[in-house]
Amino acid sequence: DINMGCPVKKVCNAWCGSALLQHEDLVEKILDAVVRAVDVPVTLKFRTGWNRENKTALRIARIAAQAGIQMLTLHGRTRADGYSGQAEYKTIAAVKAAVTIPVVANGDITTPEKARLVLQQTGADAVMIGRAAQGRPWICREIDHFLRTGEHLPAPRVAEVRQLMDEHLQAHYAFYGEFLGVRTARKHIGWYVRELEGGEAFRQQMNLLESTAAQLRAVDSFFESQLSFGERLQYRPAVEKEVALAA
Numbered sequence: 001d002i003n004m005g006c007p008v009k010k011v012c013n014a015w016c017g018s019a020l021l022q023h024e025d026l027v028e029k030i031l032d033a034v035v036r037a038v039d040v041p042v043t044l045k046f047r048t049g050w051n052r053e054n055k056t057a058l059r060i061a062r063i064a065a066q067a068g069i070q071m072l073t074l075h076g077r078t079r080a081d082g083y084s085g086q087a088e089y090k091t092i093a094a095v096k097a098a099v100t101i102p103v104v105a106n107g108d109i110t111t112p113e114k115a116r117l118v119l120q121q122t123g124a125d126a127v128m129i130g131r132a133a134q135g136r137p138w139i140c141r142e143i144d145h146f147l148r149t150g151e152h153l154p155a156p157r158v159a160e161v162r163q164l165m166d167e168h169l170q171a172h173y174a175f176y177g178e179f180l181g182v183r184t185a186r187k188h189i190g191w192y193v194r195e196l197e198g199g200e201a202f203r204q205q206m207n208l209l210e211s212t213a214a215q216l217r218a219v220d221s222f223f224e225s226q227l228s229f230g231e232r233l234q235y236r237p238a239v240e241k242e243v244a245l246a247a
């Protein structure tokens, strides 16, 4: 998967990521070269353009399809938008209508209802979820279930999430090691607990812990304590409201 979507300054300054969206001839050369060089399917992730005055997505999509790219994922923002404002889906719809390869719609999809709406508005073949999956990786099955049945899955069982957190943290520590692991795991744990009863107080205490063993124990007992509210996760109503508003 080739990334022509990253808006980060140091990436764009090196003519990588979304900076390429300003240079269609270079995009064509890169895509041609990569497709020819490898024997796995090559896909492209990109934004709608460099800025709103220069939305190149449609031309880039045609170039990509011509080069033999096998799937496109389009984030409905320009590079200049960064992550501000709302993603727009008209450009994604136009790209979907212009090519025959699968198109994945991306940007601000936070609920099953929003996923359905974006699929309807764009005609896209699939949706990609980014930030909404942070601390809620089961959102993908929630969306899948809703699209298939029109009904919402119940919240996940506390026991399942407790186990999942344990596995996530173990893998995280194995990758980052003790010192970095405990520090970089904090934001992930914060995402998992932010919608839960006592989550904010727990996050603040947990941030003070300096070892992976203490962090792992604290997270495990936090989830154990959630069992006193029920067998399944209880999202706080205020957060449910925010999520609905975001949709």
Ligand SMILES: Cc1cc2nc3c(=O)[nH]c(=O)nc-3n(C[C@H](O)[C@H](O)[C@H](O)COP(=O)(O)O)c2cc1C
Residues within 6 Å of the ligand: 003, 005, 045, 075, 106, 107, 108, 109, 128, 129, 130, 131, 132
């Ligand atoms: C912290 C962070 C890191 C990201 N890293 C990548 C990346 O490495 N490759 C990529 O194609 N997109 C990356 N993205 C962009 C996301 O894939 C996605 O396009 C964007 O977040 C919009 O989707 P969302 O509203 O569902 O989050 C990143 C986004 C964030 C917030």
